[in-house]
Amino acid sequence: MSTLLEMATNIVSAHVSNSPVSKEDLLSELQEVYSALSAIEKGEAVVTAEAEEAKAEPAVSKRKAFGKNQITCMICGKGMKTLSRHLKTSHDMTPKEYRAQFDIPRTQPLAAKAYSETRRVMAVERGLGENLAKARAAKKKK
Numbered sequence: 001m002s003t004l005l006e007m008a009t010n011i012v013s014a015h016v017s018n019s020p021v022s023k024e025d026l027l028s029e030l031q032e033v034y035s036a037l038s039a040i041e042k043g044e045a046v047v048t049a050e051a052e053e054a055k056a057e058p059a060v061s062k063r064k065a066f067g068k069n070q071i072t073c074m075i076c077g078k079g080m081k082t083l084s085r086h087l088k089t090s091h092d093m094t095p096k097e098y099r100a101q102f103d104i105p106r107t108q109p110l111a112a113k114a115y116s117e118t119r120r121v122m123a124v125e126r127g128l129g130e131n132l133a134k135a136r137a138a139k140k141k142k
Contacts, residue, residue: 004041008034058102068113074102083110 002010012030015021021029036046058065059077066072070079075091075098087093087110093101095110109116123129 004034004037008037062102062104066108066113071110071112074098081112081115 008030011033012026015029016026039046058074060072060074062074064072065074067079070081071083072079073083073086073090078086078090080086083098084095087095087098091098098104098110099106099108104110
């Protein structure tokens with residue numbers, strides 16, 4: 001059976017052959033893979049960087065995260081108008097998981113207050129509420 005270092009080297013070289021990696025990243029990846037293989041051999045739990053990131057303190061406080069003109073991601077600290085799409089694309093998590101991780105109530109919207117208000121005004125101007133009521137009434141008649 002191969003040694004752990006040989007196995008780690010084979011895994012990392014397979015990864016590097018498909019994607020460009022800097023010298024520092026190569027060394028850190030080799031160290032991470034070796035540590036993971038060593039932990040598996042000893043029967044210990046493997047701690048990944050993502051698991052450590054999930055346990056980390058929020059980038060901003062809850063009070064500062066929910067502003068009038070923008071909402072700030074408590075994981076990475078980026079500000080935006082809505083958070084749902086960012087969570088899925090950048091952190092591969094659902095709003096439900098995000099709320100659970102940072103103890104955010106369901107009643108707290110994951111969108112900036114000004115953005116929500118702008119969308120509400122636009123819906124009222126277009127008469128979307130009235131159209132919905134008409135559609136429901138027509139459906140009831142059928």
